[in-house]
Amino acid sequence: MSAINHPSRLAGSLVPRTVRAFSTSWATRLGWLVGALVLLFLAVAALFPELIAHGDPTATNARNVLAAPSAEHLFGTDQSGRDVFTRVVHGTGISLGVGLRAVGIALAVGILIGSLAGLAPRRLDTVFSRLIEVVMAFPEFLIALLVVAIMGKGASAVALGVTISVIPAYVRLARISAKRLRISGPYEAALILGVHPARAALRHIVPSVAASLVGLAIVGFGSAIVSAAGLSFLGLGVQPPTPEWGLMMSEGKNQLGNAWWISVFPGLMLAITVIAVTTVARPLQRYLEGGKA
Numbered sequence: 001m002s003a004i005n006h007p008s009r010l011a012g013s014l015v016p017r018t019v020r021a022f023s024t025s026w027a028t029r030l031g032w033l034v035g036a037l038v039l040l041f042l043a044v045a046a047l048f049p050e051l052i053a054h055g056d057p058t059a060t061n062a063r064n065v066l067a068a069p070s071a072e073h074l075f076g077t078d079q080s081g082r083d084v085f086t087r088v089v090h091g092t093g094i095s096l097g098v099g100l101r102a103v104g105i106a107l108a109v110g111i112l113i114g115s116l117a118g119l120a121p122r123r124l125d126t127v128f129s130r131l132i133e134v135v136m137a138f139p140e141f142l143i144a145l146l147v148v149a150i151m152g153k154g155a156s157a158v159a160l161g162v163t164i165s166v167i168p169a170y171v172r173l174a175r176i177s178a179k180r181l182r183i184s185g186p187y188e189a190a191l192i193l194g195v196h197p198a199r200a201a202l203r204h205i206v207p208s209v210a211a212s213l214v215g216l217a218i219v220g221f222g223s224a225i226v227s228a229a230g231l232s233f234l235g236l237g238v239q240p241p242t243p244e245w246g247l248m249m250s251e252g253k254n255q256l257g258n259a260w261w262i263s264v265f266p267g268l269m270l271a272i273t274v275i276a277v278t279t280v281a282r283p284l285q286r287y288l289e290g291g292k293a
Contacts (some may be wrong), residue, residue: 003233028283031073035279039207042273046093053089058080071200076254082241084261088269091243095270098237099224100154104164106170107217111210113167114174118202118209119182129175132168133256144227148236152240155244158237166220170213177212181205218284245270267287 045052045266069076073082088102135143147161181204190200231237233247240247245266253263266284 018144026136031279035276042092045089046096049090053086055083055086056279057087057090058241063274069231069261075265078262084265086264087243091245095245098159099221101159102224103221105163106166108169109167110174110213114171115178115206115209117175118178132172135168141227148231153236155238158228158231174209174213177209178205206269219282222274
């Protein structure tokens with residue numbers, strides 16, 4: 001007998017479903033709010049680190065080497081007596097800056113090249129798409145590692161390596177969007193009316209392509225930070241005594257037995273950042289793609 005003939009059974013089936021939907025929505029909104037607050041804190045730490053940590057991140061103290069976390073040193077000190085909390089806070093701008101530069105440049109290049117490829121003649125588009133597929137067959141971190149090995153150590157080399165490694169994904173998505181918009185009504189109507197193809201593309205294709213890439217850029221920001229930290233961990237990024245999360249984890253890897261805090265706290269900050277970015281970016285990406293956040 002169906003649930004419609006039994007109101008009590010129908011109510012019993014709807015109530016748990018409604019409660020689950022409400023719980024999921026509430027948890028999602030709470031997670032988004034927490035993630036946004038974390039990103040706000042990171043922005044303040046990156047722009048105004050002195051407001052959170054007043055000390056010098058490179059100042060050494062031979063009398064206070066490898067001090068455990070305490071009220072005086074919240075994250076302890078490293079093998080040179082430097083305050084780990086101060087270094088983590090001041091390293092926020094460097095760690096996030098590399099990711100922002102990489103994603104920003106990749107976004108601009110992806111919009112430009114991807115749009116041109118999507119509007120190019122079929123043969124040229126085919127050749128270009130095959131090249132992109134070949135490049136994307138290699139892991140992004142491997143490409144970044146190769147670029148840094150060629151360019152040399154330093155923050156600029158890391159930013160360039162991460163940028164080059166993520167550009168193919170942006171170009172591919174931009175090309176797909178441009179090809180779809182190429183046969184859309186507004187663009188074709190503009191061409192029929194005699195508008196120059198370049199002007200028609202700038203008005204009817206490029207803005208939509210850019211909107212489709214913004215979501216990918218926000219999500220990819222977390223991956224770019226991890227890649228930059230990985231290169232610094234290998235000693236290819238910024239050099240000591242500059243505070244940077246990946247470098248700090250590398251400096252403390254040999255002290256995990258008796259001074260775990262040197263590596264754990266920068267690594268924890270990196271993990272929290274990536275989780276916060278992903279939590280905030282996923283609903284925003286679905287919204288930009290036309291879905292329900």
